[in-house]
Amino acid sequence: MDKIAVLIPCYNEEKTIGKVIRDAKKALPEATIYVYNNNSKDRTAEIAEAEGAVVRNEYMQGKGNVIRRMFREIDALVYVMVDGDDTYPMESAPEMVDLVLNHNSDMVVGDRLSSTYYQENKRPFHNFGNNLVRGSINKLFGCNIRDIMTGFRAFSYEFVKTFPVLSKGFEIETEMTIHAVYNNMQIDNVVIDYRDRPEGSESKLNTYADGFKVLKTIARLYRSYKPFGFFSILAGLLAILSAIFFVPILQEYWATHLVPRIPTLIVCCFVMMAAVQSFFVGVLLSTMAINNRREFEMQLNMLQRHKETDYSDNEK
Missing domain, CATH: 1.10.287 (Helix Hairpins)
Structure with a gap:
């Protein structure tokens, strides 16, 4: 069992994965860094291995499938999950790890929406979608989560090993949040700075298709949990x-x-x-x-x- 495991799901992130790994090593020198390659067609896996990360593969496409594989295979006291697109600052990771190790947090949410997200993000429908999802979940489940869709989180061992991954794609973050809220797990928010993707790095999100999947997921989980x-x-x-x-x-x-x-x-x-x-x-x-x-x-x-x-x- 690792003390700290950094989990990086990746699909075609050769432009940024090297920097993300170096930043993770600098912020959490005692952590083991895992890069899960999800059928990338570029040099993502090669670069990650050269940077010293443990590279593994998930051949079923979709972020939810990657996270299912990660959570199943890795044992650690605390898990830090971050996207491989270099939009999240790893400088906040030690604070998130400390909340899990020393303050009984089960999930720590990297809150982009309370800082620079609306200034950095150039896609207005993403901003609207984030607000809609956040408002829906907080209203339906009686909670106060500040950022539902963030890809930067820290988890306890108990959360990871009890979380049933049902989603296949980007709606996985919504599912994580509702699982923690419904089961009365301790959730903390850490405000982080968000930066948009660097030039040449392309988002894998489809605003309308993925947004519709997220809303379907909220309805499905509300039916199951409430x-x-x-x-x-x-x-x-x-x-x-x-x-x-x-x-x-x-x-x-x-x-x-x-x-x-x-x-x-x-x-x-x-x-x-x-x-x-x-x-x-x-x-x-x-x-x-x-x-x-x-x-x-x-x-x-x-x-x-x-x-x-x-x-x-x-x-x-």
Whole structure:
């Protein structure tokens, strides 16, 4: 087990990967640096190896797939994840590591949005998307995370080994945040300076396609983690829809004592039944979610003992 592991997922980052590795070594000289090459077609892997990083490959395309491989293969007391595009300053890494090692943090978020992101980032729809995602998650999950989509984070061993990676692409950061919030893990924010990609380095993000995937991920995780809230909203919408079509029928019945639109009345009844069913589905799934939380806490206790045993054996 490493004490500190720096994890760098990479896809075609030959312009910047060398500098990122050198900065990581300078900021965290005792860390082991891992570069996971995700089918790069340039010299990313070659440069990373020449700089002294441990280079491994993930052949399934997508950042989520790379992070799944990293978390599965590497054991460390603290993990620092940073993108290979040289947009994040590694000078902040020691503070993030200290929060995990000495202040019980499970996830430390490198907060770009509170510093230079809006000045450096030249893509206005990215700015809008970041604000939309941050506002949605903070509202739905009752938290105060300042930067949801940042690629610069530090994690505890317990977080990494309990995080079920389901996403394949860039929506992975959203999934990480919601996992930590829902399971009541300690989250800290460290304000960092952000710099845009250097000339010649191209972003792999698709503003609209990836943004839509992120919103789908938020909805999916809200349904899984907060089923009572999700299905209550669905029940409320169905009940309102049923009432909108039922009220004119009721008014006409009071006036004439006739029901001329029988098919509409039948549909309204079925829609209202679906609303009632949705509500009780939310109640049942909410009970199951509470049981899952209990099992998660037991898993955390087992991991804590496993970590202490492994690291003490390494020191011997």
